Amino acid sequence: MKYYNxxxxxxxxxxxxxxxxxxxKDAIRKAKSTSGGIVVRAEETSPPIEESLKEFKEELLTRLRRSRIRRRDLIGIVRQLAVMTNAGIPIHDALTEIANSTTNRRIRDILSDLAENINAGVSxxxxxxxxRSELGSLSVTMIRLGEQTGDMAHALFTLASILERIDENVRKFKKAIRYPLITLAAMAVAFTILITFVVPKF
Structure with missing residues (x-):
């Protein structure tokens, strides 16, 4: 949609x-129907500031909503689903139960929507x-594997274990590179001080 003066x-x-x-043409038609006058001319113009801000806010909120769920939160969800499914609780009921118990609004919305789709007959x-962008391709693949094998609980337990190993490796990697990064930063600061204040200027 465009704006016309x-x-x-x-x-x-x-x-x-x-x-x-x-x-x-659509702008002229709308103008005639709303005003009843004679349209002299119509020219495209930029959107009002308030409308631009509104669109920017909506786009930002959409991106935030679609941001990937934290791995630790995802592990917790998958682990709960695995336990409940293994206990014989249907996926729909398990998703609904977890959605009702979480304080994370985005997670609640996703789980509730998943439950509604499953209730409507969607796998x-x-x-x-x-x-997929929020929960990851691995989650989709493992759930599909669980459906194909008929052992959803095992697939969920396996997914939780894989995600936990990934999370542990990421934490170890971050910890391993922390000291070298601090050392490099300190060297950069020292070099800057040396060049700026110590080395005589000619």
Missing amino acids: VHILTKGRRHSILLKAQDK FSQALERY
């Missing part, structure tokens, strides 16, 4: 209105496809 002549008086339309893996 439409100039209209009504009872000998000329005025303009700002309209949101698909194209110039668990198909429902997960919509949230």
Whole structure:
């Protein structure tokens, strides 16, 4: 949708209105239907500041909502699902129970939507496809494997274990590079001080 500044002549008086339309013809049509006057001209213009801010806010919120769920949170969800499924609780009921118990709004929304889709006849893996960016491709693959083998609990336990190993390795890696990074930063600061204050200027 674009914005158009439409100039209209009504009872000998000329005025303009700002309209949101698909194209110039659509803007003229809307102007005629709302004002009843004669359209002099219509020209495309930039959106109002408040509208630009609104669109930016909506886009930002959408991106935040689609940001990947923290690995530790995902591990907790998968582990709970595995335990509940292993106890004979249907996936739909398990998802609903976890959704109702979490304080994380995004996680609650995702789990509730998954439960609704499953209740509507969609498979668990198909429902997960919509949230691949948040939950990861590994989650979708393992759930599909669980459906194919008929042992969802085992697939969920395996997924939780894999995610835990990944999380542990990431933590170890971050810890391992922390000291070298601090050392490099200290060397950079020392070099800057040396060049700036110690080395005589010629």
